Amino acid sequence: MADNPAVDQKSAKANFASDQDVRWCPGCGDYAILAQMKKVLPEIGVPREKVVFISGIGCASRFPYYINSYGFHTIHGRAPAVATGVKLANPELSVWIITGDGDSLSIGGNHLLHLCRRNLNVNIILFNNQIYGLTKGQYSPTSPVGKRTKTTPYGSLDTPFNPMSLVLGAGASFVARTIDRDTKHMAATFKRAAAHKGCSFVEVYQNCIIFNDGAFQSVTDPKIKQENLLYLEDGRELVYGADNDKGIRLEGLKLEAAALNGPESRNGLLKHQETMPDEAYTYLLSKMTERPDLPTPIGVFRALERPTYDEVFMQQIDDVTQKKGKGNLKELFITGNTWKVD
């Protein structure tokens, strides 16, 4: 650590600020995310020139313009595809995908999931505001049933996706959630994502103050959030509430909230394990947001290492080259049945 970390950090932060005017709506949750990212980047130990931010289209996707690194603002839903090319072209780059709930779960759902299954070593930050911001307020695949928006004047009919369950179903190796209003938690989560070798998926609850203000009120309003938030910490029991007076235990294969009112009431409380090899545990965590009786978990749901795509991809090239020798054009040209005419 530097002598004066505060100063260092500040200059480092400025280091990642680009010269572009930030053009989100005043009060948008995106600002807080940007601020944390600029704070975290100098701390992950990758020089600016090796950082690439790749986004699709949406309010969230303007993000790369505001970071002074390499940036690529691509097309709607396709950032994971572009990121795949970037990372495979140069595996040394630290690649960050910035996307919105429409960008990544509506038009871009397939690319996101293929990225997760392949386990490319990149970081995906999904700004989930449960709305289409840039196009001015249509519902998204994470908007709740009944939601009235510009395109659902009588209420939405579509059961929303559970982004966590979805990426777990696709085999994501790192899955986490954080909240725009919880800046420290957010910074810590970004750092964990950066540190994870493999595809890191981070859902950020992000408030769209214009078209969906208060969507996450239950977990951001200081008056009530303590009762609704469960902070996941590796090895710690699933305990929550302002007074840590509630916990989660398993009943059969089902999660139950339990009041903690005595030492023995702690029996059977689940203990969080990021590397839980049991598929079911993480999946149950992901489903908690669908249960009105359970709190919303935030933090790292899972961090399991498995070979990354870029790693095995480059390895295969090396192996084949080892085996066949470095390619030689002249030899390639005369492969197969040749004959000579003189």
Added chain:
Amino acid sequence: MADNPAVDQKSAKANFASDQDVRWCPGCGDYAILAQMKKVLPEIGVPREKVVFISGIGCASRFPYYINSYGFHTIHGRAPAVATGVKLANPELSVWIITGDGDSLSIGGNHLLHLCRRNLNVNIILFNNQIYGLTKGQYSPTSPVGKRTKTTPYGSLDTPFNPMSLVLGAGASFVARTIDRDTKHMAATFKRAAAHKGCSFVEVYQNCIIFNDGAFQSVTDPKIKQENLLYLEDGRELVYGADNDKGIRLEGLKLEAAALNGPESRNGLLKHQETMPDEAYTYLLSKMTERPDLPTPIGVFRALERPTYDEVFMQQIDDVTQKKGKGNLKELFITGNTWKVD
């Protein structure tokens, strides 16, 4: 039942046979699936003219040509989208989507998952042969790691999708698996899918004799399949093996295979429940194929009713019409600020 069911069934089966030459490779598993479908259709109680088969592109997707009903052979990966329009245009139709593993999980993955979350009342039959058949033998998103195919001459690097986990993650309400070689089971499964109100997803293990012969040998070879197959039956314990001498029990949140060698060894065996509201149970079933030590479950994994999309969609139209009165063009024209010029 008719007096002579055999004859009746035969004529009914002929009833659904189209006049087109079937052009799959001799020995392809698709033939068996077609035969069972033609057998089942007359039994589900929907007249021919109300049946619509919709497919994408691939060997599997030629299917609609061979059924004498309404049929729509659309474009690669997009059958779920087309089916959505068909069903919403006329909810009385019995809509069947026929698709391959490439069609539905590679290019069409997103549409498939959105269909599942919306819970449109249609039936999806995915012919999973773990290969691209029609384009002559490239690997697919269900091909195992290491698989050598035309496009992976040195072995595939991509972790495959688990189709079951994926559709569960998307909220599918009916999920089942069957095998081309097990004709009776297949017929029964198709009937269950047809009977389910909501989006029914059926994975059929299908042998591509030309490009991926024997991919499912462990569950089709009469010599070994008994040890590798677990037949799911609602309310029945998870028991398998030629002599029903093995079972599945839960250890914490993990499934374990157990030898059954005495009455008390049956303690703690899991009992199959199609309507298990616990997310984790069905999810664990879906993950069994990733565990070499566990058998492959076939049958209905889940059959949970929830409102269907077509139902709420039409209901909303009715409600609005009720509330606003049937639309009147003249009134529509003069909505808003009007003025008169004489």
Added chain:
Amino acid sequence: MKPIQDIESVTIRFAGDSGDGMQVTGNQFTITTAIARNDLSTLPDFPAEIRAPAGTLYGVSGFQIQFSSEQVHTPGDAADVLVAMNPAALQAGLKYLKNNGIIIINTDAFSDRNLKMANFQENPLENGRLKGYQVFPVEMSRLTKEALETVDLSHKEKERCKNFFALGMIYWMYTRSLDPTVQWIEKKFASKPVWIEANTLALKAGRNYAEATEIFTTAYRVVKAKIEPGIYRQITGNEAIAIGLIAAGEKAGVNIFYGSYPITPASEVLQYMALYKNFGVKTLQAEDEIAAIGAAVGASFAGNIGVTATSGPGVALKSEFMGFAVMVELPLVIINIQRGGPSTGMPTKTEQADLLQSLYGRSGEAPIPVIAASSPADCFHTAYEAVKVATQFMTPVMMLSDVYLANGAEPWKIPDVDKLSPVDIHYARAGDAYAPYRRNDKTLARKWALPGTPGLEHRLGGLEKEDVTGNVSYDPDNHDKMTRYRAEKVARIADFVEEPQIYGEPQGDVLVISWGSTYGTVLTVVERLIKAGKKVSFYHLRWLNPLPHGLETHLQNFKKVLVPEINLGQLRQILRSRYLIDVTGFNKVRGLPISVQELQAEIEKMIEEL
């Protein structure tokens, strides 16, 4: 009373912060002007950002209206009057103002902070920067607050009424009645009486201030225009599309299935359609553009009329399904509301650069009829006609609009429902000996056989089909034949749809040909030039594919043919190829409508050089 001066036409531009209510102000002025029976045309000018920080240049929201005692076809190149609610609005608005134009300024917003944000080094009210204009500085915020002294609202709330104060002043200047706006306020705020009081007071205060203060010396009057009798409403292009589609569905007796994915500037059409569920309209916000058109095609297969709308990047995604629709010959309407391209381009700016994409953006020989709307209200008729041709010919139809039409508004003479032309559909009926690809002799359309009908079971797909039977066929001659059938079917549409009329003499020096939203500009220019005795005529293309039969003759009857387009010459290229005539282009790709002035200059130069 101050003197009143008669004038023929005026262009006013209201400009302020996004939060200043300029769109409401503009719309109110428009309605009042329409009721006063002037002809008019309007254009809102939104910022690209959702909600830019207050006071910024890129947060300025504008609204322009041209009104006149003569016919008006554009919102005006440049404004006679600029109402600037803050420094940024002034800075951004100046370039739209005529020399010697009037500027009405809310001086209360001219704080140092605001000036800086608007890139003014010094206060332009003080440094002579506004010389050459007629400047009317008004402390609008203060005056509004004063007028509302007795009203039970906070200071901040009161200040929000200042747009009505500004509107009141303008009403005085153009001798307008306050009544329509007062009525509107009463309806709009029916549940919040305090706001009725506040806004009405502000409006009246503005009028009274203008009347009383010495800085306003003259009021103006634009006398009534000759306007066809009828009931009118103000309509934007996007709203007109929605209503046109619904009308066509009703006339056809078939449900409209509208599948779409939001994209600027097409999202609004989905938003309107979603409101009209009581017409049996089915709307699906699909997961992407491909699913949206796929569902529309599916709906068409099952007997609804499938419609989808998008903009350029979305059209790219839909093109595979458009080719499929050509093959399966089902009715389908694809609406492209063009915006600045290529790629994400300039999403809120107008352009006409997707014509070639509309015509050719598919693999294989995949002809699709293309129709373009010429004005906001014309979007109604165009959408209606697109549905009509799609069902009559069993074909996908591409309809083109653009940002300018989508957001622009004009008075729409409400048509008589009973006089709308019929939308005919040829169904195959139960009991028919149905051959899916047997064609109508005249239209070459096949018949529509709906799932659910016993005996008509059949299978369609994207593989080449055998003539008549529709079975899959790889026969070489059959493919050639079907390829030509598909082309010929589209060509024959020209035999059925109305031919455009030439405007002006049937021969002369210059024929101007336009399509889409340049209509208004070209018409204005040609009217002027004809008045000035020039031998200029005008032919506006409604169908771009097929081209009308009469076009060739017209082309030959003029010394020069000019095609103004907001692209690099796309229609021009088609015309040259088709008729081998040296058509000249006038092309500005600036994300803005072509201006009357620049086009007029160009044609005058052309005539001179003849």
Added chain:
Amino acid sequence: MKPIQDIESVTIRFAGDSGDGMQVTGNQFTITTAIARNDLSTLPDFPAEIRAPAGTLYGVSGFQIQFSSEQVHTPGDAADVLVAMNPAALQAGLKYLKNNGIIIINTDAFSDRNLKMANFQENPLENGRLKGYQVFPVEMSRLTKEALETVDLSHKEKERCKNFFALGMIYWMYTRSLDPTVQWIEKKFASKPVWIEANTLALKAGRNYAEATEIFTTAYRVVKAKIEPGIYRQITGNEAIAIGLIAAGEKAGVNIFYGSYPITPASEVLQYMALYKNFGVKTLQAEDEIAAIGAAVGASFAGNIGVTATSGPGVALKSEFMGFAVMVELPLVIINIQRGGPSTGMPTKTEQADLLQSLYGRSGEAPIPVIAASSPADCFHTAYEAVKVATQFMTPVMMLSDVYLANGAEPWKIPDVDKLSPVDIHYARAGDAYAPYRRNDKTLARKWALPGTPGLEHRLGGLEKEDVTGNVSYDPDNHDKMTRYRAEKVARIADFVEEPQIYGEPQGDVLVISWGSTYGTVLTVVERLIKAGKKVSFYHLRWLNPLPHGLETHLQNFKKVLVPEINLGQLRQILRSRYLIDVTGFNKVRGLPISVQELQAEIEKMIEEL
């Protein structure tokens, strides 16, 4: 010895069941013919089905070769000799046979069942159906099995060698050495000696049978052609593309990133590329066409050369990213191997109907250079040149091929690696004052700045960019300027690439203009007509965008201009528009190459009517 007759050129068609090994037979005959120094051109004709049931018509697999002592540019319209291994092959093959042509028939396959499956009511060998042909009935299956009596294989296995028996007969007929094939057999079956024995025996038995039996009376000899000295190999279009890309990558010193999604007929290119990982080639089978091009664009951003290949329906999906690539100005090669359209169309049949899609299938003004290959071997040079222009001009380049080139093969004169033209890249370097959109004076290309380089951090995207800085800009004049820059950059490519040479006199009666795979047919026809004294010349376009500077002059120097295309006149339309010349089209959309005969007849008629 039987007499030997010299002839100039011969076309042979081998046809049999999918399982009969016709492709191997054809390929062996080809190599032997090449070694015997005839010029040649070949075309396999696969069934559309993967593996159709034995004996069916749609399961017939064919292979056609034309070889000659003169230059050969097509596999021949019609065959002199048809080798038919079963009734279906006979039925399907007859339409390709010349009057009085030779048919060599495996009579053992003429069972009732097979006849019925081939749609023969009666045995054509018996009912006079084959009158007008020279029929050679041979019991190939039986004779093969007899010849292999001593070999340790099952009856069924022995019968599988009958294709070598047939080949042996043809070798005798055309006085060919058996050696190359024997050597190939020895290599191919090195690990299965019994098959070496069997196949070699069958081959020799066929030769001996033809030599001995009285039914073959004459053998033929095609003397050596004048062929440029060098080392040759037989190459298909798809293989040539792969090798061309790899060569360009090596020359540039940059890795090729090849992202693709399988589709007929482009999948093979991915299959070849995947083999060559030891060249550092990176291949990704993406989840769809969009992801494939997206990854390629990403790779280009990060410093590889992104390449993607597909066919028509896939191009539709890629078009949004192509527009994006135009905007971000990165090198990218998109290869479209055209097939019969529209939609799924006729996936295994050839067509040239995606030219307009290539040029215009994107929203906005999004110009992309387009280059088309003219022959299987030319695919090498075309792919190479596409990469070269993509990097030199920082632009996406579209390369066109088609089914006919993809599957067809011809001798490729192996080029000298050291003489391949250089592939230059202009990188921005660390320390440069980098402005992402500062352009090269001559090419208008911007510089490539690779992520990882300190100090060159910058951001690209699909929104319109400010000139020089590349910042997002909605400025009207900037947009017009950038739009014209993008167009001009592509236009300037014509200043740098080689101009095609006119074939024949620079003026005359008819100029034939072609592009893509019609090259061979047109060249053959024009050669013949020139020999016959006609004033016909030929100009083949390699770049379709931009068009070569010299083209206009050529067009003016002929009385008539004819453009033969396998579409409804797409290049014709471009030429008419650009040059205002009444270009005539010759268009057959049959999924097949245009035949020499029909084109020749057309031109002769044209000349007559002059």
